[in-house]
Amino acid sequence: MGNRISGVILAGGSNKRFGDITKANIVIGGKTIISRMIFNISDLFDEIIIVTNNPEEFREFIQYKIVEDQYLKVGPLGGIHAALKASSEDAIFVFAGDMPFLDEKIITDQINEFNKREHDVLIPEVDQFIEPLHAIYRKSVLNELERFLSGRKSRAVRDFLSELNVGYLQIPRTEKSERAFSNINSPSDLAKISFKYISF
DSSP states (O other): OOSSEEEEEEOOOEEGGGTTEEGGGOEETTEEHHHHHHHHHTTTOSOEEEEOSOGGGGGGGTTSEEEOOSSOSSTHHHHHHHHHHHOSSSEEEEEETTOTTOOHHHHHHHHHHHHHOOOSEEEEEETTEEOTTEEEEEGGGHHHHHHHHHHOSOOOHHHHHTTSOEEEEEOOOOHHHHHHTOOOSSHHHHHHHHHHHOOO
16 A cells, blocks of 8 residues: 555454453454454555464464564553564554454545644544554654653553654544444453344
8 A cells, every 4th residue: 555554463362251262363254353354454554463472373374474572461562562663664553453343444544644644643532432452653652662661560551642642533433433443352242243243
């Protein structure tokens, strides 16, 4: 696409609520979540990065850049840091690894808005709920993130964002946006989303 942004999937660790299965590998409608995500973003980014500390689980995606956290046990910020270090582009578009229904139009609109602004980070906001793991981060925040991870006890994404120039993109709550931002936190979420959005 030539937008100088890497697409990043944070394919984090195992989840006890799913029997220690990595959420990105949960199957919905016959396809893993990560397969669905890559299908939805592969035409939008020249570089796709998968962040995981279990790279052997993603051998089928070796055509993409697979990297591990350098800062361990710090939550999503560790994945964002690893992706920023690995990216060949000027920014990264971060996606949580449990979002099976990413929407190309919403992503494209977010990229276009990011390119108009000078913010460090651009985050969608739906009815006052922000989505920092469906957000674009400039590579220029890397040094600040390393300082934050090295010198603070907090590992919360929101605490890190409070130190940056963050912009927000207002997105109306519609059936389309609810689907795009849906994620899997529990088996009950999986059951609801499968019933609502998958045609068997």
